[in-house]
Amino acid sequence: MKHAAGTLAFIARFVVIGLAAAFVISLIWPGVGHRLRARFGLSPADVATSASAPAERIAGPASYADAVKRAAPSVVNIYANKMVTEQAVQMYTDPVLQRLFGGRPAGPAYKRREQSLGSGVIVSSKGYVLTNNHVIANADDIQVLLYDGRVAKAKVVGADVETDLAVLKIDASNLPVIHIADHQPVRTGDVVLAIGNPLGLNQTVTMGIVSAIGRQLSSASPEDFIQTDAAINLGNSGGALVNSEGELVGINTLLIGKAANAEGIGFAIPVSSAKKVLDQIIDTGHVVRGWMGADYTFVPIAADSGLPAAARGAQVTDIYPGGPAAQAGIQPHDILLRIGSDDIADPADLRRHEAALKPGSKVEVSGLRNGSPFHAEVILAQRPPLTPTASLDG
Structure with missing residues (x-):
């Protein structure tokens, strides 16, 4: 009995000494355990239990440069010019009259040229460009600046007020056509990139996610919209909303700005709706519903x-x-x-x-x-x- 107790005490002392030595070694060489397991062919999965194993994480890309490189050449800047007639006004000097009437006409009316900025997307090698109707409405002259620096004059093929879409036609060769995402529908939470010409800053890219789908902006319209928090500013209208692979998922159309106490609420026309409008306008010049x-x-x-x-x-x-x-x-x-x-x-x-x-x-x-x-x-x-x-x- 005394012999067995002495043996157990001897083993216990060596176990304690071994654990203490392992603790000291791990402090001096923190990676020694991993290297020993690798030398004997043991992976972390072999020594860890399934209960303590961390959940698998799917990492997103560290950069969206490849998606931008694929999509950006298809996005164009649009300069729509129109003549606006204005009347010079002379303000009343009397504060009461000024408050009631503002002023009175002073001299003949005059005309001035007004230019609106927007964006567009090349959707066909034949020169068809999708943009917003409000970008080119009532324009007398429309110029399109391509990614490679070429400038082309555009004519309006047709427009649709309900979706705020318009189709332009330019005469140019070797056009980079956008890739359309038609393999799966866009989902809430998907990463998206908005590419356009905000405030005249050419080829600007902003990133966000799809905040919601199926948004109704008018109870009288059958169309629904993609909501996104990717930054959309004046001039982005008509530009491309693309996924993380650089494929077109929507046409940026408007945002709810800070005037409405909103931030990060923009809208795009789904590419499925845009394509139907595009096909009908090319075929007939208008959309029939x-x-x-x-x-x-x-x-x-x-x-x-x-x-x-x-x-x-x-x-x-x-x-x-x-x-x-x-x-x-x-x-x-x-x-x-x-x-x-x-x-x-x-x-x-x-x-x-x-x-x-x-x-x-x-x-x-x-x-x-x-x-x-x-x-x-x-x-x-x-x-x-x-x-x-x-x-x-x-």
């Missing part, structure tokens, strides 16, 4: 509505006299739940569905009227043009 002749709002949830708690659809608020909906017998307060073979998620979804249909086509609409199911066949008309709205910035 289907229209039912009604306005909609979200479905109200009430205890006596007969609707489930998670009701979807769109409630009709107004019917345009003589329009397709009126002729089909649709009434205000009707709740529309289905168009054709598709369910209706919300008013914006319904507008996108009707806009995608060709004028003259017949579609069945179903829903609830006073809690009872109803069906109607609507022959769509062509959507009338919307009144242009002023952009907030960009």
Whole structure:
């Protein structure tokens, strides 16, 4: 018994001495343990338990220079010139009259040339350039500055007020065409780069993420927008919003500036919508959308509505006299739940569905009227043009 106890005490002393020596060695040579494990063919995964192993992290690129190099040559600067007529005004000297009337005309009206700055994206080797409609609206002369320093005169092929898009045509060779991202849709949280001509500073790149998708900027429009916190300033309008691979995901169109107490809120037209507009304008010179002749709002949830708690659809608020909906017998307060073979998620979804249909086509609409199911066949008309709205910035 005494012999066994002495043996255990002997082993314990050597264990303590060994641990103390290992501690001292680790302080003097911190990497010796790793080197010994590597010499004997043991990886950190072999000696660490799965419970204590850190979660795998996917590191992003340290630089987006390759993406910029791929996309930047396709982004152009646009200089739109127009003649503006102005009237000289002489202010009243009387403070009361000045406050009431400001001033009175002084001399004949005069004309001056006004230039607006913007950006554009080369989308075809044939010379087609996408930009914003508000950049080139009412312009008498449009000049495009290419990445390599060439200057080309542009003509307007067509424009679409609802998406604020315009298609220009330039006559130039060896044009660098942007790569379009069509392999997967953009997602909230994706890294994006805005490339353009802000404040006349050529080829400026800003970085951010996709803050949201499917944003509706107008209840009357079927279009949705990408929201981003990549810095967009005056002159960025019409420029490219690209992903981390340098592929086009959107056309920058406007921002909500500090005048609205906002920061980091910009918007871009999704490339899928921009491409549809581009194709139609090239083919016909304008964009054609289907229209039912009604306005909609979200479905109200009430205890006596007969609707489930998670009701979807769109409630009709107004019917345009003589329009397709009126002729089909649709009434205000009707709740529309289905168009054709598709369910209706919300008013914006319904507008996108009707806009995608060709004028003259017949579609069945179903829903609830006073809690009872109803069906109607609507022959769509062509959507009338919307009144242009002023952009907030960009």
